[in-house]
Amino acid sequence: MKKMLCIGAFCILPTGSxxxxxxxxxxxxxxxxxxxxxxxxxxxxxxxxxxxxxxVSDENQEVIVIFxxxxxxxxxxxxxxxxxxxxxxxxxEQTVILSVPTMSCWACPITVxxxxxxxxxxxxxxxxxxNKEAIVTFDSEMTDIEVLxxxxxxxxxxxxxxxxx
Numbered sequence: 001m002k003k004m005l006c007i008g009a010f011c012i013l014p015t016g017s018x019x020x021x022x023x024x025x026x027x028x029x030x031x032x033x034x035x036x037x038x039x040x041x042x043x044x045x046x047x048x049x050x051x052x053x054x055x056v057s058d059e060n061q062e063v064i065v066i067f068x069x070x071x072x073x074x075x076x077x078x079x080x081x082x083x084x085x086x087x088x089x090x091x092x093e094q095t096v097i098l099s100v101p102t103m104s105c106w107a108c109p110i111t112v113x114x115x116x117x118x119x120x121x122x123x124x125x126x127x128x129x130x131n132k133e134a135i136v137t138f139d140s141e142m143t144d145i146e147v148l149x150x151x152x153x154x155x156x157x158x159x160x161x162x163x164x165x
Contacts, residue, residue, distance in 0.1 A: 022052065022066060022067070022068055022069075023066070023067060023068075023069040024064060025064070025065050025067070025074060025090050026064050026065075026090070026091040026093075026094065027062060027063050027064075027065060027077060027078065027081065027090055027091065028061060028062050028088060028089050028090075028091050029041055029056075029061055029081060029086050029087075029088045030061070030086060030087045031085060031086050031087065032056075032058045032061055032086060035058070037058060037086065038057070038058045038063075040084050040086070041054075041056050041063055041081055041086050042054050042055075042056050042063070043084075044080045044081055044083065044084035044086075045063065045065055045077060045080055047080065048067070048072055048076050048077060049071055049072060050067045050068040050069075050070075050071030050072030051065060051066070051067045051072060052066045052067060052068070053065070062091065063081070065077055078090070092139050092141045093137060093138070093139055093140070094137070094138060094139075094140045095135060095136065095137045095138075096135075096136055096138075096145055096148070096161060097133055097134070097136075097161070097162040098133060098134045098135075098136060098145075098148065098149065098152065098160065098161065098162060099133055099159060099160055099161070099162040100112055100127070100133060100134055100152060100157050100158075100159045101132050101158075102156075102157050102158060103132050105129075106129065108157065109127035109128070109129045109134075110127075111155050111156070111157065112127050112134055112157050112159075113125050113127045113134070114155070115152050115154065115155035116136055116148060116151055116152065118151065119138070119147055119148060119151050120142050121139040121141070122136060122138045122143065123137045123139065124136070124137040125137075133162055134152070134159065136148055145161065
């Protein structure tokens, strides 16, 4: 099974092999005002060497880009969208869905939520016992997914990025 990457309103199932240097960034994009704009943004990014995927949401005015950061610096992405007429900046807020399969009673989600809320940079947490998952929004400049999974594990509830079923 491949792991699904969820950021903001998007979930991406990466294709092909995943490089050790592969990074994902969400860019907030300005000036997208018609149905052609997202196509132009996507094409501008796909022409950048090292970009493996670009998914544009004109509704959210953002694009999620998967790229090899050893080949492509972040600045190359923002320069590409700007050249196409769409200035962009990297967003640092991300959302991930963590699977927490060991939750079994009403107290478990409370403990999981508390452990995640204590992580510096976590903005919002929603935990579902029924789905055995936690949806976490965090500032990626302050923390990362590894820190989040470690927090739940230390609280007695191992977690991992939810896989596509």
